[in-house]
Amino acid sequence: MENVLLIVHLILALCLIGVVLLQRSEGGGLGIGSGGGGGGGVMSGRAAATALGKLTWLFAIAFIATSIALTVIAAQKSSGASVIDQLGATPVEEETIPAIPAGSDLLPPSTGDVSLTPPAATE
Template sequence: MENVVLIIHLILALCLIGVVLLQRSEGGGLGMGSGDGGGGGVMTGRQAATALAKLTWIFAIAFLATSVTLTILAAQKSAGSSVVDQLGGKTQQAPATTPAKDNSLPAPSGDLLPPSQNNQTDAPATPPRAD
């Protein structure tokens, strides 16, 4: 449903842009562009609405209606959830793995291990010979 409304919204946006660009410029925006230098470009109280102007209003109203519809659909889809909750739940759940024991390294010497795990013997270790 949301995709259909979104496609209609995009089509309406393109149609609205096209219709606005097809209309004839009235010229009088901020007093510029009238070209005749006189007051002939001033709008009268009642102007006849052209077909393009009516079509612009129709497209604009439909565009606003689809905008509101998309907002309502997005609000219903995300009701009760937060972006922080969605991100926080996924980053907090790291897999609990135990590191593999590497037997290739010698056990630390000294008082780092409890006496039951101390691998040292009473005999002094002989240093390796340098050949």
């Protein structure tokens, strides 16, 4: 059921994108203006805009409905358990870091009375 609803949701998303892209720009937001487009046709410019507007609303309402339905299905499947509990695996315990004995030095032992600074560069 969830897979069928997800496929319908994706098809609605593509249809909604297509219908929005087919609509004519009325504000001229990109400088194109509302002019242009074919003159003749079965439907007039106003009737086509109204039909595409209604189709956009229909697709938008159906898209929101499928979004809510998918959310409800996902919430029912979650059942408040963690993913690890659903897999039946035990959680990984943290590794313990071995303790460093007191008085031990993390630097390598120095040989004699040699300084730890690098030698000066000579030409």
